Amino acid sequence: MVPAHGVMMAKFDATHSYYRATAHDAPSHFPLEGEVTVDVAVLGAGYTGLSAALELAEAGYSVAVVEAETVGFGASGRNGGQICTGFNKSMAQIGRMIGEEYVQTAWEIGDGASKLVKDRVEKYGIDCDLKWGYLHAAERKSQMSDLHEMQEEFAKFGYTETELLVGGDVKQRIGSDRYVGALWEGRAGHLHPLNFCLGLAKAASAAGVKIFERSRATKLNTGDRPAIHTAKGVVRAKHMILAGNAYLRETEPYLYRRIMPVGSYIIATEPLSESEAQAILPQDDAVANCNFIVDYYRLSADRRMLFGGRATYSGIEPKDLGSFVSPRMLRVFPRLKGVQIDHVWGGHIGITVDRLPHLGRIGKNTYFAQGYAGHGLALSNMCGKILADTLRGQAEKFDVMTRFKHPVFPGGRFRTPLLTLGMFWYRLRDALA
Numbered sequence: 001m002v003p004a005h006g007v008m009m010a011k012f013d014a015t016h017s018y019y020r021a022t023a024h025d026a027p028s029h030f031p032l033e034g035e036v037t038v039d040v041a042v043l044g045a046g047y048t049g050l051s052a053a054l055e056l057a058e059a060g061y062s063v064a065v066v067e068a069e070t071v072g073f074g075a076s077g078r079n080g081g082q083i084c085t086g087f088n089k090s091m092a093q094i095g096r097m098i099g100e101e102y103v104q105t106a107w108e109i110g111d112g113a114s115k116l117v118k119d120r121v122e123k124y125g126i127d128c129d130l131k132w133g134y135l136h137a138a139e140r141k142s143q144m145s146d147l148h149e150m151q152e153e154f155a156k157f158g159y160t161e162t163e164l165l166v167g168g169d170v171k172q173r174i175g176s177d178r179y180v181g182a183l184w185e186g187r188a189g190h191l192h193p194l195n196f197c198l199g200l201a202k203a204a205s206a207a208g209v210k211i212f213e214r215s216r217a218t219k220l221n222t223g224d225r226p227a228i229h230t231a232k233g234v235v236r237a238k239h240m241i242l243a244g245n246a247y248l249r250e251t252e253p254y255l256y257r258r259i260m261p262v263g264s265y266i267i268a269t270e271p272l273s274e275s276e277a278q279a280i281l282p283q284d285d286a287v288a289n290c291n292f293i294v295d296y297y298r299l300s301a302d303r304r305m306l307f308g309g310r311a312t313y314s315g316i317e318p319k320d321l322g323s324f325v326s327p328r329m330l331r332v333f334p335r336l337k338g339v340q341i342d343h344v345w346g347g348h349i350g351i352t353v354d355r356l357p358h359l360g361r362i363g364k365n366t367y368f369a370q371g372y373a374g375h376g377l378a379l380s381n382m383c384g385k386i387l388a389d390t391l392r393g394q395a396e397k398f399d400v401m402t403r404f405k406h407p408v409f410p411g412g413r414f415r416t417p418l419l420t421l422g423m424f425w426y427r428l429r430d431a432l433a
């Protein structure tokens with residue numbers, strides 16, 4: 001451990017996160033060997049893939065999930081654990097993009113996503129520290145009008161478990177001088193993301209899903225007879241679901257051109273004392289600020305501060321990730337100066353050009369969902385279910401989600417430098433506003 005920016009640092013490791021260190025025991029699944037034939041082949045054992053697999057298996061389909069590493073290896077096992085409501089855009093913006101007549105269904109998808117998480121935790125008895133309560137925190141007065149609009153929009157759709165907090169009231173909920181106000185929501189919250197993912201995998205296995213770990217898909221057949229090929233085997237199916245999201249990369253070029261992997265990083269402090277935790281987040285809410293480059297944080301079940309923020313668009317990992325994130329935590333909570341950082345990790349968020357999920361079909365029999373833009377804990381569960389429902393002949397929600405147009409990222413092979421430049425502008429805007 002070396003001190004940096006007033007905190008003691010743990011060595012960075014992308015996968016040995018706080019979540020891995022506190023994961024429940026889970027069975028390993030054998031790699032794919034030889035040929036397997038099922039109704040539906042799913043690539044990726046994150047929330048999207050497991051959600052679809054679980055729904056389909058419960059509906060009587062035979063399903064195999066092919067995972068390059070282990071269950072929850074991708075964003076689903078590393079994220080901030082924040083269960084957000086809806087989409088990255090307001091319903092008014094969504095209405096302009098897909099047509100007013102589809103807005104009610106879009107709302108039901110976004111709002112239903114967190115309810116789906118809740119229902120699954122209850123139904124399958126998933127032990128994942130689920131808590132409700134979420135704050136959108138405003139650093140500037142100009143952001144308060146956005147929060148006010150958000151609250152009014154939520155109310156229009158019947159969601160009234162919200163509270164607008166100003167001045168001193170926000171300090172009762174977040175022990176920081178940084179904020180001028182906040183919007184509290186009761187239907188959003190937080191959980192232990194990896195334990196939730198492992199719980200989904202357990203439920204899927206119990207429903208009959210075959211999960212193959214350490215089985216990287218090297219070639220996909222997206223034609224009439226879908227197949228996932230790995231180094232040692234192949235899964236052939238009537239239908240295929242691609243749920244590799246930001247980790248799939250060039251394996252499927254059509255999807256890769258429409259998604260950009262963005263690095264996001266989290267630190268976990270040592271456990272705080274009960275009084276320190278009370279002073280920081282007395283109601284144990286999850287918090288995200290309203291800036292373009294978002295700070296997101298919450299307490300873990302054992303009272304560690306899990307603080308996420310900053311982003312990399314270049315594909316290059318910063319050398320000292322702890323020092324990359326910790327100044328942001330100290331800006332919000334100077335009282336945490338000197339606290340030890342026990343874990344530092346990161347992962348890839350899949351973003352689309354318009355920051356909305358990308359669902360669709362390739363050929364006749366291959367479906368996909370990706371690009372939740374950092375808003376995917378609940379939404380990916382819902383979108384996996386939407387893909388499963390579509391295969392079962394209920395495509396109403398799929399038809400609405402596929403109304404979003406998803407252009408390719410401009411710049412071809414120069415798209416990463418272009419995005420880095422664009423994001424620099426947003427960072428500057430956050431800093432100067």
Ligand SMILES: Cc1cc2nc3c(=O)[nH]c(=O)nc-3n(C[C@H](O)[C@H](O)[C@H](O)COP(=O)(O)OP(=O)(O)OC[C@H]3O[C@@H](n4cnc5c(N)ncnc54)[C@H](O)[C@@H]3O)c2cc1C
Binds near residue numbers: 070
């Ligand atoms: C650091 C971080 C913080 C985040 N915080 C939040 C948050 O607080 N709230 C929120 O709502 N969202 C958050 N997100 C986003 C959220 O985690 C994702 O939207 C969600 O987990 C996406 O799930 P997924 O199943 O689509 O993808 P993933 O979980 O990434 O799963 C894809 C899986 O596919 C596998 N795969 C890829 N290629 C292949 C291949 N060729 N062969 C076989 N398998 C393959 C991968 O190994 C991986 O396991 C965060 C993401 C990150 C990285």
